[in-house]
Amino acid sequence: MSKQGSRDTAPEVAVRKLLHAMGLRYRVNFPVPGMPRRTIDIAFSRAKIAVFLDGCFWHGCPQHATHPKSNSEWWRSKLSKNMVRDQETTEHLKSQGWIVLRFWEHELPDEIAATVTDTWTHQRELTRKNTR
Template sequence: MSRQPSRDTKPELAVRKLLHADGYRYRLNKQVPGMARRTIDIAFIRAKVAVMIDGCFWHGCPVHATRPKSNAEWWRTKLERNMARDRETSEHLIREGWTVLRFWEHEAPEEVALRVGAAVELRRAERTGGRKE
């Protein structure tokens, strides 16, 4: 497990490259306010948009998740804890006024970047009342 990258994964890098090319600036692996040991993959601080790109195996994708047969009970518990932690983190951020966007690693980076850009623009417009920042 320690060899699995927790940040800078290929799907993350692809989305970040597209967002940066579109002129968006963001913070990487930003600590979730008020929660120890939790991070936001791509954070738009002023707009309060949190983007998480979840791995299918580790976060329980309904389409691609698999369950190891070896040591099955341990893995079931581990993966369920991951999903519960994801829900708890999202709920916490929403209570703090953030928009939380979660995507699966198999989603097309172009589509993810479009949806993220739209959410950031919406939040900016809400915050500024339509004025340019």
């Protein structure tokens, strides 16, 4: 597991390239405020938008998750803890006023980027209206 890449995965890089090409600037692997050892894959810290690109295996995708046969009880426990941790992180960020967007690695990068861009644009418009 230590050799398993946890950052800069192909789906993350593809989405980041699209967002950057659209003129959006973001933080990568941004620490979750108040939660040590947890990071946001792509963060728009001023707009308080957190984007997570979850791997199907590690985060329990309902369509593509698999369950190893070898050492199955340990894996079941490990993957369940991952899902619980994801939910805790989402709840914590929402309680801090963040918008949390979660996507699966199999989703199309251009669709993810479009959703993120729409959310960012909407959030920026709300902020501008509130400051007038």
